[in-house]
Amino acid sequence: xxxxxxxxxxxxxxGGVEVIPGLSLDIAAGxxxxxxxxxxxxxxxxxxxxxxxxxxxxxxxxxxxxRVNDLEPAARDISMVFQNYAxxxxxxxxxxxxxxxxxxxxxxxxxxxRVDAAAGALGLEGFLDRKPRQLSGGQRQRVAxxxxxxxxxxxxxxxxxxxxxxxxxxxxxxxxxRALQQRLGTTSIxxxxxxxxxxxxxxxxxVMHAGxxxxxxxxxxxxxxxxxxxxxxxxxxxxxNFLPGEAHTTGVRLDNGVDIALPGLTGGRVDLGVRPxxxxxxxxxxxxxxxxxxxxxxxxxxxxGRLAGTDAEIIASLSGTDLPAPGDTLRLTAGAGKWHVFDxxxxxxxx
Amino acid sequence: MRTKKVTFRHRWLxxxxxxxxxxxxxxxxxxxxxxxLYQSVLRQDAFGLRTEFVGLQNFARLFADPLYIKSFxxxxxxxxxxxxxxxxxxxxxxxxxDRVIRRATVYRTLLIWPYxxxxxxxxxxxxxLFNPTIGIAAYALDQLGYDWNHYSxxxxxxxxxxxxxxxxxxxxxxxxxxxxxxxxxxxxTEAAAIDGAGPFKRFWSIQMPLLSPTVFFLIxxxxxxxxxxxxxxxHATTSGGPGNATNILxxxxxxxxFEGLNLGSSAAQSVVLMVIVIALTAIQFRYIERRVEx
Ligand SMILES: Nc1ncnc2c1ncn2[C@@H]1O[C@H](COP(=O)(O)OP(=O)(O)OP(=O)(O)O)[C@@H](O)[C@H]1O
Ligand SMILES: [Mg+2]
Numbered sequence: 001x002x003x004x005x006x007x008x009x010x011x012x013x014x015g016g017v018e019v020i021p022g023l024s025l026d027i028a029a030g031x032x033x034x035x036x037x038x039x040x041x042x043x044x045x046x047x048x049x050x051x052x053x054x055x056x057x058x059x060x061x062x063x064x065x066x067r068v069n070d071l072e073p074a075a076r077d078i079s080m081v082f083q084n085y086a087x088x089x090x091x092x093x094x095x096x097x098x099x100x101x102x103x104x105x106x107x108x109x110x111x112x113x114r115v116d117a118a119a120g121a122l123g124l125e126g127f128l129d130r131k132p133r134q135l136s137g138g139q140r141q142r143v144a145x146x147x148x149x150x151x152x153x154x155x156x157x158x159x160x161x162x163x164x165x166x167x168x169x170x171x172x173x174x175x176x177x178r179a180l181q182q183r184l185g186t187t188s189i190x191x192x193x194x195x196x197x198x199x200x201x202x203x204x205x206x207v208m209h210a211g212x213x214x215x216x217x218x219x220x221x222x223x224x225x226x227x228x229x230x231x232x233x234x235x236x237x238x239x240x241n242f243l244p245g246e247a248h249t250t251g252v253r254l255d256n257g258v259d260i261a262l263p264g265l266t267g268g269r270v271d272l273g274v275r276p277x278x279x280x281x282x283x284x285x286x287x288x289x290x291x292x293x294x295x296x297x298x299x300x301x302x303x304x305g306r307l308a309g310t311d312a313e314i315i316a317s318l319s320g321t322d323l324p325a326p327g328d329t330l331r332l333t334a335g336a337g338k339w340h341v342f343d344x345x346x347x348x349x350x351x
Numbered sequence: 352m353r354t355k356k357v358t359f360r361h362r363w364l365x366x367x368x369x370x371x372x373x374x375x376x377x378x379x380x381x382x383x384x385x386x387x388l389y390q391s392v393l394r395q396d397a398f399g400l401r402t403e404f405v406g407l408q409n410f411a412r413l414f415a416d417p418l419y420i421k422s423f424x425x426x427x428x429x430x431x432x433x434x435x436x437x438x439x440x441x442x443x444x445x446x447x448x449d450r451v452i453r454r455a456t457v458y459r460t461l462l463i464w465p466y467x468x469x470x471x472x473x474x475x476x477x478x479x480l481f482n483p484t485i486g487i488a489a490y491a492l493d494q495l496g497y498d499w500n501h502y503s504x505x506x507x508x509x510x511x512x513x514x515x516x517x518x519x520x521x522x523x524x525x526x527x528x529x530x531x532x533x534x535x536x537x538x539x540t541e542a543a544a545i546d547g548a549g550p551f552k553r554f555w556s557i558q559m560p561l562l563s564p565t566v567f568f569l570i571x572x573x574x575x576x577x578x579x580x581x582x583x584x585x586h587a588t589t590s591g592g593p594g595n596a597t598n599i600l601x602x603x604x605x606x607x608x609f610e611g612l613n614l615g616s617s618a619a620q621s622v623v624l625m626v627i628v629i630a631l632t633a634i635q636f637r638y639i640e641r642r643v644e645x
Contacts, residue, residue, distance in 0.1 A: 053545075
């Protein structure tokens, strides 16, 4: 267990591409920190710098208070689970897990004990003599996990460890990873671009965009009060609706002339955000939706359409049996505190 | 009925299309091979006036001939050294290139050059370099206190043809090694680095085992090369000398036929070589079917 502190680090790849222009992040001991963001935003780059697989251009990374910038990956006391698992194809499951221990000259009986314990925890007892290619995708994933935990490192680093699994197995493994991490209490950084995975796993959620941190916080806090329009659109599924309008001291006037009372604003162009699941039918509601498509998901239905008088796309997640049909017009509203106001130009949260 | 008619109409087209290939095979392989087989059971007198059928006598005499046995061992030593040297150098270069892969295209282009040089030219090139009176390499060795002379020293002569033959294979081996190394996912060596393996340990415990199919393939290719394609090099540098020290099998075939004028024995030697190449090819095919287990 160790805290990880990332202090104004910068990454410029050879060739001059600046991928991370200066980023700081503190992860407390025992915490599971999830980095989430769209493809290419620098999540893997950041993780690989912590692992020592990528050089840090500027700034400092400390693990357990010790500066690790110039240490070899092996000397950083971390272990990593790769997206493709990176199992050694010519070694048995046992040897895959024991490799790191042997390299550290651990006595044989202790290696045996540790590998057996890890295999037991992951349900791999019967597979220790197999080669990776004789395993299913889910089993391979667990071997990769096993290889990471036998070393009992100060920190785990995960780079999209579940993205090669099918949807069902992903949910199951996600729960297992969470349970395992809590039981071991090992500080972890987990990279994903799946916002659902991020929400369910994280103690601390870090939303990244173009090499910068957009917001850090507990997952529910980020969900309820996204700091920027980007975060608001990225976290949550289906994504938040944005209705363009003009702010006044009394509220927001949408582009179709409808007023929504929201005290505390000053003025200027804004995007009024509201989550699909926060919208509900109300004959007196301010949001008039012309229904285009209705997707029935079982428990709920996603109603897609346009804000009347504008071309802003809206999705509302409605439950119940009395669902509208395409072509209908629907009046919707959201509870107080469910409206999010962002500056239209900067995307900064105003309210 | 209809389908049959269509099949009939195109009956000669496939044959026509493969005809050039078949013609080449017949002219350059089947015909000489059958000639060699035929000659190997005949004996001509010294003037070529009389030819008689002698059965397997040519073969029996061949394997009773200490010079032939010696040539066999010379060839085995030669090909082992050529394969070993060229693969070792190529592997070192490939590992280095793999590290700085962005520059590998330049590397690759440069390293393909020797392969484009015909064996005889390569031979002459090395002959010049190592010529005891005018060669720059011989001069350098002389400066280091080694009296190089491949005209009098059998081991010097062997070293010369090994270097000349290996040089040409380095580029070929390099390409295969580099491709093999590049095919190993980078994350594997990264995982090993995190697992506490230093660069050498990583190479021996991860990259080398995963490269073993390539190594096996290249051993066969290089041995075939050393056995059969090095005539030009020997002819241009040592001519099998001094005192048969570099008289490898392919060279002996030629020398016995055209200098010794012993066609029957030479043909029998060709047949032996043919059997060896068939055996090596069979090993190769078996390997392609099964792949090396790791
Ligand atoms: N070795 C490299 N050299 C140059 N640029 C690189 C290199 N590796 C990554 N990049 C660039 O850095 C940026 C961030 O890459 P990174 O792999 O960190 O993204 P990511 O957030 O992990 O994306 P994904 O979710 O697709 O894995 C990308 O624009 C990528 O093109
Ligand atoms: Mg990535």
